[in-house]
Amino acid sequence: MKIVITGGAGFIGSHITDRMQAEGHELLVVDDLSSGFRENIPASVPLVEDSFASDNALQQISVFQPDVVIHAAAQISVRKSMEDPAFDAEVNVKSILKMLNVLQSQQSIRPHLVFISTGGAMYGDTDQVPTAESAPILPESLYGLHKRFGELYFDFYYRVSGLPYTVLRLGNVYGPRQNPHGEAGVVAIFSEKLLRGEPCTIFGDGLQTRDFVYVGDVVEAVALTTAAAASGNAKIGTYNVGTGEEVTVKHLFELMKETAGSSSELVFAPGRPGEQKRSAIDASAIASAINWNPRESLPSGIKLTIEWFGERGKN
Ligand SMILES: NC(=O)c1ccc[n+]([C@@H]2O[C@H](COP(=O)([O-])OP(=O)(O)OC[C@H]3O[C@@H](n4cnc5c(N)ncnc54)[C@H](O)[C@@H]3O)[C@@H](O)[C@H]2O)c1
Numbered sequence: 001m002k003i004v005i006t007g008g009a010g011f012i013g014s015h016i017t018d019r020m021q022a023e024g025h026e027l028l029v030v031d032d033l034s035s036g037f038r039e040n041i042p043a044s045v046p047l048v049e050d051s052f053a054s055d056n057a058l059q060q061i062s063v064f065q066p067d068v069v070i071h072a073a074a075q076i077s078v079r080k081s082m083e084d085p086a087f088d089a090e091v092n093v094k095s096i097l098k099m100l101n102v103l104q105s106q107q108s109i110r111p112h113l114v115f116i117s118t119g120g121a122m123y124g125d126t127d128q129v130p131t132a133e134s135a136p137i138l139p140e141s142l143y144g145l146h147k148r149f150g151e152l153y154f155d156f157y158y159r160v161s162g163l164p165y166t167v168l169r170l171g172n173v174y175g176p177r178q179n180p181h182g183e184a185g186v187v188a189i190f191s192e193k194l195l196r197g198e199p200c201t202i203f204g205d206g207l208q209t210r211d212f213v214y215v216g217d218v219v220e221a222v223a224l225t226t227a228a229a230a231s232g233n234a235k236i237g238t239y240n241v242g243t244g245e246e247v248t249v250k251h252l253f254e255l256m257k258e259t260a261g262s263s264s265e266l267v268f269a270p271g272r273p274g275e276q277k278r279s280a281i282d283a284s285a286i287a288s289a290i291n292w293n294p295r296e297s298l299p300s301g302i303k304l305t306i307e308w309f310g311e312r313g314k315n
Contacts, residue, residue, distance in 0.1 A: 001025045001026070001067040001068060001226070001230050002025070002026045002027075002028070002064060002065060002066045002067050002068075003020050003025045003026070003027055003028075003066060003067065003068045003069075003070065003226065004027075004028045004029075004030060004061050004064060004066040004068070004069045004070065004111070005017050005020065005027060005028070005029050005030070005070045005072060006029075006030045006031065006052040006069070006070070006071045006072055006073035006099075007030075007031055007036065007052075007071070007072035007073030007074060007116075008027075008029030008030070008031055008036075008041060008045075008047075008070075008072065009029060009031040009033060009036030009037055009038060009040045009041050009047065010031065010035060010036035010040070010072065010073070011036075011040075011173070011175075011177050011178045011179060011185070011215070012072055012116065012170075012173055012215060012218060012219075013029075013031070013036065013070075013072040013073070014036070014037075014040035014041050014177060015175070015177070015215050015216070015218075015219045016070060016072065016219055016222050017029055017040075017041045017042075017045060018041075018042075018219075019219045019222070019223055020070075020223075020226070021042060021044075021045060023223070027045050027046070028046055028048065028060065028061070028064045028066070029041060029045055029046065029047045029048070030047075030048045030050065030052045030057045030060075030061065030073070031047060031048075031049065031073060032049065032050055032051045032052075032073075033049055035076070035179060040177060048060050048061075051095065052071070052073050052095060052099055053094070053095035053096075053098040053099050058098075058099065058102045061102075061103075062102070062106050062109065065108070065109050066109065066111045067111055067112065067229070067230070068111055068112045068113075068114065068226050068229050068230075069103070069111045069112075069113050069114070070114045070116070070222060070226070071096070071099070071113065071114065071115050071116060072116040073091075074091060074092055074116070074147075075087060075088045075090075075091040075092055075143070076143070076184050077143070077184050078121060078141045078143045078144075078184065078272075078274045078275065079272060079273075079274065080143075081141055081142040081143035081146065081274065082141060082142060082143075082273050082274045085142045088142055088143055088146050089142075089146055089149075092143070092146040092147060092149070092150055093146050093149045093150060093153075096149075096150045096153050096154075097153055100113075100153055100154065100157045100163070101157075103157075103163060104157050104160075104161035104163055110162065110163065110164070111163070112164045112165070112166070112226075112229035112234050113154060113163055113164065113165040113166070114165070114166050114168065114222060114225055114226065114229075115150060115151065115154050115165060115166070115167045115168070116168055116170065116222075117147045117148075117150065117151055117167050117168065117169045117170070117238075118143070118144060118147045118169055118170060119131070119169035119170055119171050119211070119240045119241065119242055119279075119281035120170065120171050120172045120210065120211065120242075120279050120281070121139055121140070121141055121143055121144035121147065121276070121279075122137060122139055122144050122147065122148060122169055123135050123136070123137065123138065123139070123279075123281075124137075124138035124139050124140045124144070124276055125138075125140065125276045125277050125278060126138070126278070129209075129246060129278050129279075129280050130211070130242070130244040130245075130246075130280040130281055130282040130283075131240075131279075131280070131281050131282060132240070132281075132282040132284075132285070133169070133238050133239065133240055133282075133285055140274055140275065140276045141273075141274030141275075142274070143274070151167050151238060154167060158236060164229070164234055164236055165236060166225050166229075166234065166235055166236065166237065166238075166239065167237070167238040167239065168218075168221055168222065168225065168239055168241050168286075169238060169239065169240045169241065169281065170213065170218055170241050170242065171210070171211035171212065171213040171240075171241065171242030171243065171279070171280070171281050172186075172187075172210040172211055172212050172213065172279070173213055173214075173215050173218050174186075174187035174188065174212055174213075174214065174215065174301065174302075174305055175187075175214050175215030175216065175301065175304070175305050175308075176215070176304065176305060176308035176309075177215075177308075178215075178305075180192040180309075186210075186249060186252065187212065187252070187256070187302070187305055188305075188309070190252070190253060190256050191256065191260070191305055191306050191309040192309055192313075193264055194256055194257060194260040194262035194264045194306070195260055195262065195306070195309055195310055195313055196264075196313075197262060197263055197264055198264060199264055199265045199266070199267045200253055200264055200265070200266055200267065201267045201268070201269050202249050202250065202253065202266060202267070202268055202269070203268075203269050203270065203271050203272050203275065204249075204268075204270070204271035204272075204275065205250075205268070205271075206248060206249050206250030206253070206266075206268065207248050207249075207250060208248065208249055208271075208275065208276070208277050208278070208279075209246035209247060209248050209249075209277075209278045209279060209280060210246075210247060210249065210252075210279050210280075211242040211243055211244065211245060211246065211247070211279055211280040211281050212243070212245075212247055212252065212298055212301070213241060213242050213243050213294055214294070214295075214296035214301035214304075216295075216296055216301075217241075217294040217295055217296055218241055220292060220295070221239075221241045221286060221290075221292045224290045224291070224292050225290060228290055235289045235290060237289075239283070239285050239286035239289060240281040240282055240283045240285065240286065241281075241283055241286060241292070242280065242281035242282075242283050242294070243280070243283070243294045243298075244280055244281065244282055244283060244284075245280055245298070246278060246279070246280040247298065250266075252298075252302075253266055255298065255299060255302055256302055256306065259299070259302050259303055259306050260306050260310075
C-alpha cells in the first residue's frame with residue numbers, strides 16, 4: 001500500500017514509520033521537523049519537510065495517491081495550548097480542515113484516514129474511569145478541545161464526501177525516542193533525570209492518574225487499523241487505545257527510580273492549568289473491533305524505555 005504519515009519523524013510517528021516500512025509499504029512522510037527529527041526515520045524514507053497543510057505538502061500527497069493517510073502531526077503540548085490557543089488551533093484545527101478539504105476534492109483518491117487523537121486529554125475530569133468513548137467530552141485543555149474539533153472534521157468529511165476514517169484516541173504514550181525536552185512525556189523527562197541523578201519534579205500532589213500505554217502497543221493498533229483498511233474491513237469510528245489502568249504519577253516515579261537504580265529525589269511544584277486529575281481509558285471497543293489489546297506491562301515498558309535512554313546517553 002501507499003501510506004502517507006504526517007508527523008512521521010516525531011516520537012510516535014517514527015515508530016509507525018518503522019513498522020510500515022518493515023511491512024513493505026511505500027511511504028511518504030510529511031513533517032515540518034518542528035519537534036521531530038530527520039534521524040528518527042530511515043534515510044530511505046522520503047520526507048516532505050513542510051507543514052502538512054502547506055500547498056507544497058498537499059500537492060505532493062495528491063501526486064503520491066495514498067491508500068492510507070495516518071495523521072500524527074500535531075501541536076502536542078497541553079501547556080502551550082493554554083498559553084497560545086491560536087497557535088494550537090492553527091495546527092490542530094485549521095490545518096486539518098485545509099488538508100481534509102483538499103483530500104476530499106481529489107476525486108481520483110479516496111484514502112482511509114487514521115487520525116491520531118487523544119484519550120488522555122479528551123474526556124476531562126470524570127468519575128467514569130476507565131472512560132469509554134461514549135462518555136461526555138469535557139476537556140480541561142484547549143489541546144483536548146481542539147483535538148475534538150479535528151475528530152469532528154474527519155467525521156464530517158466521511159459523512160459528506162465519503163472519506164473513510166478511524167480515530168484512535170491514545171492514552172499517555174511512552175517509550176524510546178520520546179522527547180524529554182518538551183513538557184509532554186513525563187516518562188521521557190523522568191528517564192533522563194533519573195539516569196543523571198537529577199531531581200524529578202511533579203506538578204501537583206503526584207496523586208493525579210494517567211493511563212500509560214507503550215508506544216509499541218500504539219503502533220500495533222495503527223498497524224491493525226491499516227491492515228483492516230487494506231482488506232476492505234476498515235472500521236469507521238472512534239476508538240480508545242490505552243490500558244484502562246490508572247497509575248499515579250508518584251507511583252510511576254517510584255517504579256522508574258527503582259528500575260533505573262537511581263538516587264534522584266522527588267520535588268513537588270504547583271499544579272498547572274489544563275491538567276486533569278484522573279485519566280484512564282477503556283479500550284474494550286477496539287479489542288472487539290480489530291482484536292487489539294495492550295501487551296507490554298508497565299514495568300517491562302519502563303525497563304525498555306530506561307534502557308534506551310541509557311544507551312542514548314552513552315553516545
Ligand atoms: N505522546 C502522547 O502521549 C500522545 C497521547 C495522545 C495523543 N498523541 C498524539 O500523537 C501524535 C504524535 O505525538 P508525539 O507524542 O509523537 O509528538 P511529537 O512532537 O514527537 O510528534 C509530532 C510530530 O509532528 C510534527 N509536526 C508538528 N506540527 C506539524 C505541522 N504543522 N506539519 C507537519 N508536521 C508537524 C513534529 O515535527 C513532530 O515530528 C500527535 O497527534 C499527538 O497529539 C500523543
